Amino acid sequence: MFVRVFRDDIIEGLQKSASIIPAKTGAAFLRTIWLKAEDGALKIMATDSNLEFCGSYKAEIVQEGLAGVQGRAFYDLMRKLPSGQITIRTDEATKNAIIEQGSRKYKLPVNDPSWFQKFSDYPESGGVFWSGDFLQELIDRVAFCISDEDTMEAIACMNMVSKDVEGEKVVEVCGLNGHQFAMVRFVNDDIAGLLPENGILVQKKYVSELKKWLTADEIELAINDKRLFCRTGDRRETFSLPLSYYQYPDYQGFLAKVQGNGASSLSFARTEMIESLDRIMIFNSETNRCVNFVFNGQELTLFSQGQDVGQASESIQVDFSGELEKIAFPTRNLIEILGHYSSERVSFTLTGSEGPCGIRSEQDKDYLVIIMPMKIVEETYFKEEND
Numbered sequence: 001m002f003v004r005v006f007r008d009d010i011i012e013g014l015q016k017s018a019s020i021i022p023a024k025t026g027a028a029f030l031r032t033i034w035l036k037a038e039d040g041a042l043k044i045m046a047t048d049s050n051l052e053f054c055g056s057y058k059a060e061i062v063q064e065g066l067a068g069v070q071g072r073a074f075y076d077l078m079r080k081l082p083s084g085q086i087t088i089r090t091d092e093a094t095k096n097a098i099i100e101q102g103s104r105k106y107k108l109p110v111n112d113p114s115w116f117q118k119f120s121d122y123p124e125s126g127g128v129f130w131s132g133d134f135l136q137e138l139i140d141r142v143a144f145c146i147s148d149e150d151t152m153e154a155i156a157c158m159n160m161v162s163k164d165v166e167g168e169k170v171v172e173v174c175g176l177n178g179h180q181f182a183m184v185r186f187v188n189d190d191i192a193g194l195l196p197e198n199g200i201l202v203q204k205k206y207v208s209e210l211k212k213w214l215t216a217d218e219i220e221l222a223i224n225d226k227r228l229f230c231r232t233g234d235r236r237e238t239f240s241l242p243l244s245y246y247q248y249p250d251y252q253g254f255l256a257k258v259q260g261n262g263a264s265s266l267s268f269a270r271t272e273m274i275e276s277l278d279r280i281m282i283f284n285s286e287t288n289r290c291v292n293f294v295f296n297g298q299e300l301t302l303f304s305q306g307q308d309v310g311q312a313s314e315s316i317q318v319d320f321s322g323e324l325e326k327i328a329f330p331t332r333n334l335i336e337i338l339g340h341y342s343s344e345r346v347s348f349t350l351t352g353s354e355g356p357c358g359i360r361s362e363q364d365k366d367y368l369v370i371i372m373p374m375k376i377v378e379e380t381y382f383k384e385e386n387d
Contacts, residue, residue, distance in 0.1 A: 001065025002089040003037045005057065007081055007101070010044060013055035013237065016213060017046035018075035020053055029115040033071035035088065035097075038064045042088075045119060046071060051209055052119050055237040065090060068111035069097050077106060120240055122229050123222040128190040129233065133216035138184055139207055141340050141367060142175035145182040146204040152177075154246035158207045161199025161248075162192040171195070174251065180333065181251060181370040182340075194223060201244040202228060213239045258349045258358030258370060264322020266293075266348040268300065270361070273346070274338050276314045280304045281331045283312040290328040290374045295320055304331065327353050328374045337369050 017033050036043040042059035045052075067090045077099065078086075087100040096107045139158070147156045159174040165185070169192050174183045200223065202210070210230065218233040229240045257263075280291045285306035294301040300318045305311035327350060338346060343361030350357050353376065359369040 001035065001037045001067050002062035002087075003035075003042050003059045004062065004085055004087050005042050005059040006084065007078060007086050008083050009059075010042065010055075010057045011078055013044045013053075013057060014075045014078050016055065016237070016239075017044055017053050018071055019212060020048050020051045020209060021046050021071045022048060023072060029068070029111065029117075031071055032068040032111050032115065033074055034066065034068045034116055036066045037061045047117070047119065050242050051206065052240045053213070053238070054119055057236070063089075066113055066116060067097050068113070068115060069108045070111075074108060077108075120224075120227055120229075122231060122238055122240075123224050126194065127220045127222040127229075127231070128194045129218055129220050130188075130191065131216075132214045132219045135219070136211060136214050136216075138173045138186075139211045141184050142173055142182040143204065143207055143211075144336055144340075145175035145177055145180040145369070146207070147177040148204065150203065150205070154201060154244070154248045157201035157203050157244050157246065157248070159199060159201055159248045160195060162195045174248075176249060176251065179330075179372050180337070181254070183251075183255075183368050185366045191221070194221060196223070199248070200228060201246060201248060202241060203244055206241040210239065210241060213237075254356045254370060255368075257351050257356050258368075260351075263352075264295075264324040264350040265320070266295075266300070266322075266350060267319040267345055268316060270338055270341060270344060270346045272316055274335055276302055276316060277331055277335050277338075280312050280314065281335070283309050284331050285309050289330050289332065291331040291334065292326060292328045292376065294326045295322075295324060322350065324350050324353065326376060327357075328376045329357070329371060330374060333371060337371060340369070341367070 021031050030048055034045040040061055041056045043054060043056050045054045081101055084101055089098050090110055091098055095110055097110050099106045142158060146158055150156050155176045155178060160171065162169060162171050168187065169189065170185045170187055171191050172183055172185050220231040220233065222229040227240045227242055229238060231238045277291060280302050283304045283306055285308055288306045292303040294303060298318060298320060299315050301313060301315045303313045337359060341361045341364050343363035346359060346361045348357050348359055354373055356370050356372055359371065
């Protein structure tokens with residue numbers, strides 16, 4: 001292999017390759033970045049045996065060929081070189097890749113070409129173009145509700161499925177971890193048609209890697225029976241990941257609960273609530289991570305206390321209706337949830353002190369988060385002093 005290529009043309013592809021290969025552990029062939037010179041382009045490929053990245057970049061090809069180099073070292077070298085043309089060639093006698101830029105010269109050992117494993121082919125039909133920034137937003141809005149534990153099977157995955165809702169075909173993207181649930185609905189006939197009947201599941205760790213790869217630019221999506229493929233609009237880069245085939249929980253039951261009658265309702269200014277919760281959280285502890293909501297007409301009192309940290313109480317004006325007297329939520333989780341909304345006001349549907357709470361807002365009509373309250377334990381560490 002013998003190529004001439006400009007450093008700035010390939011550095012982004014090398015960074016994306018290096019980000020998915022194991023840094024130090026794992027088999028040596030998985031720590032490899034593969035360079036393939038053919039058809040007037042330099043292909044850069046990497047895999048961790050699950051994720052696959054392939055980028056094709058303009059280059060002057062003197063001799064076609066394939067070379068595998070230690071991925072982290074090669075990327076670090078390219079990252080630290082200045083802009084300009086670089087020559088990359090392999091020396092069959094010494095089994096080295098020789099990298100030159102002006103007076104600079106480096107040698108890296110090349111791996112046995114037999115280590116190269118064929119990458120998954122992008123499906124030639126059925127691809128759908130979509131907005132990369134919209135997919136990023138979907139991931140942001142549901143990923144925090146997905147379980148971090150791979151052993152949790154389906155609830156460690158992002159779920160995307162097409163459903164008929166009130167006679168309209170909609171796509172639902174969901175995250176669930178047993179304590180929280182998030183769902184975004186949107187209408188896109190192309191995406192709905194792309195999804196298989198039971199939808200797709202993608203493990204959270206792969207969702208996080210996909211988000212790193214995405215940009216605001218247009219992308220093309222495709223699905224086969226094993227993988228989800230994403231390709232840039234110019235077809236220069238392809239990123240693919242494996243699908244999971246667990247049975248996703250039926251979430252219609254608790255959706256119905258927060259949509260039913262008889263629940264209490266609460267509406268408040270979102271920014272004011274976040275600021276109050278942020279102060280209240282100072283008074284949370286390892287054993288008491290919650291904020292108590294105490295309802296008194298149109299005044300809501302937020303309260304927290306801990307034996308080692310003291311106590312805090314704040315009141316804010318709200319719109320409230322219902323019979324509920326008090327409820328408790330994990331403070332940090334509530335702050336995070338409210339941060340995903342854009343409306344000035346947010347509404348809670350409260351089904352009971354230990355029942356699911358649905359969170360919505362006017363400007364985010366297609367977005368729903370459900371959080372489970374915490375059990376209230378009455379403890380008194382501090383008493384008001386009498387004058």
